[in-house]
Amino acid sequence: MTQQQLPGKRTHLTGTVHVPGDKSISHRALMLGSMAQGTSHVEHILEAEDVQTTMRVYRQLGVTIETQGATTVIQSPGFARFSAPSQTLDFGNSGTTLRLSLGVLAKQPFELDMSGDASLQQRPMGRVLNPLKQMGLRTVTPATGLPIQLAPNRTLNGIQYTLPVASAQVKSALILAGLQASQTTRITEPIATRDHTERMLSAFGVTLARDGKTLTVPAEQKLTPATVTVPSDFSSAAFWLTAGVLVPESRIKLPAVGMNPTRTGLIQLLTRMGAQIPVQMQSTTGEPIGDVLAQTQQLHCIKVTEVDIPAVIDEMPLLVLAATQAKGVTEITGAEELRVKETDRIDAVTTELNRLGAQITALPDGFRIVGPTALHVTEPTTVHSHGDHRIGMMLAIASLLTEGTITLEGAEAVAISYPTFFNDLAQL
Template structure:
């Protein structure tokens, strides 16, 4: 697909779809709960719909209204789920597989998880190992670390203390979801605080847990009750419009109803350190705060991104790398080895694709070194099947002055934001 290039101005408002992480978890917890759960502003993208399909395959009563982005789950509790007559295929959704393994560790039947070619290369032992410690039986069918994954759950799950070896919200969440049906105390000790939507939502569904610094404690088994979930706009998706507004001269973009959970707003801290101009208005408080972000074009300076901020912006690092190509000086990103096990090896591929466009990006073992500012040029680039890379390259194309940028595998963007290209183009057309 040929992307929009040679753009002089971006102006307008974008209604960013619902948060991907919260949308996934609302289905899982709604299916585990008793009673009716209504999810408003659900993300109707491929990854989240894979979670809907998975739980419908397990017998959950779920209705999706595509017109209003509303999902209704009539929950009968975890034990109402039934053994499927088919494999649980989850497409490209690592969240669906990893968190789904946690949920199904507490039901006494066998399931087989499969994914697409990309997901079939992603590590799952990090989730399976702690679930085995809790007495579930789970293993890779290939005898290694990757799908297909067999899960034989049990009604005798036992709580355990888990010291995390990676800073991963997915691993933490799988353990906590298992802990809801386990007997005794489940404890998760994090390396760094990761996004805390699972903890927040367990409490929203009537569950009980305690959080002290980086330690989460939950005593099971617990009974959840259906509730109403209002999903805020996804800040990870909003980050790509924020970057576009900062990078394209004379631009001004408004993004209403964006989730501002402190475990997700590292991108805003990085923008401040780089000198970007933005404002937050109409902020609401609560477990999942939200607000309107208004951003305009800015001159950027290089920065260093490392340490405990990394888990709060792990999905935004590709777009931060693009920002760095236009910043004055050398930007260093480190402590981000988790990027290597996302939908792709985002460290190497972010460098590879931006360098095709004339950037100066050097991959390291745990991050990137980016020299700027550098003009970007026309090139043929690829998302490699990774939605975040595809979104980043679509924004990068806006900065190319001459020639065409052709993006291969553009359909990967549908995983999290089906209308992204259209929404980005509308900002150009409204100039």
């Protein structure tokens, strides 16, 4: 594991950060471009390990993916003409690549072996495999997680399915399988989740319909090639947004950030906590984009419930950090999905921030945070990323509020989604 000395307590974070491309949208652009027969182009794709994993998997299926400057060119025979890979498909640490690809690959006429790293092998896949099996996906042996061996399959059936837990990844997998089914598929969500897949499919010529919480996927649709521009990743921008709000006398500009309302729950919750975060929206088609300004704010406690969770699930470690600096007791419930992320984020966030003097109690489905707390360590202290990129970056932001010497163990995990993070931190 790589160690990184963290900067320690700071004031006056100022500057402009051009955040890398959105990870979720980069994954989807590569997958949909691979499903479409012909040549597609992706601009401003994220250059990070998880996205490289998606490229590698689809290259093994016979898709040509090349980088030409800032443009990624995808030349594909289409999902109906993928080639049988000669080796096991290795999904590394990328749960998004795996879950969505189960939908993409549910109707392939050849056997597929799927694996991943130790962390991904511990993550449950039953909630995506079970509805896909109802549609006709077959596995060689029973499986609820990696490794998975898909049996050859030439038929998928449409289903009507209500998601038991709000999950954009499960919804997306069912949409991508539904496009290949012989009947219409209808998916009902308990709570609206991020809609990147639906927005992007429109660019690739696919027709979907939504009625309230139910999404209808007409059967047997083909994708046509498209050109997609990836906005800057809100989840990556969220680290600087949080730093700008919490670190005294700070002013950080974040240009051209993806502002999809299913992703920007952190701004909404920080606003409820008393912050004012100006956003200058740009005129775009597809994904909404805006310039964000983060400045030092005083915060107060709030209650966060399951209704709030889908739009802030990836930024929850940062919301907890913000709550340590807010006046009063903040309670977060309905976030049990955090326990099956890259690590158990409820335990990891609680353990690591409490090392720095926070007063956080882990709940079965969330947190109870007492604030404001002056973070500090009395002797040199090592905190741990737990192999989780978002935990590692959150702790780097926490160090900016902490008196004392802090070292991050497992700093290499940050490269999964934001390879230039520490360079951008040094710039600020």
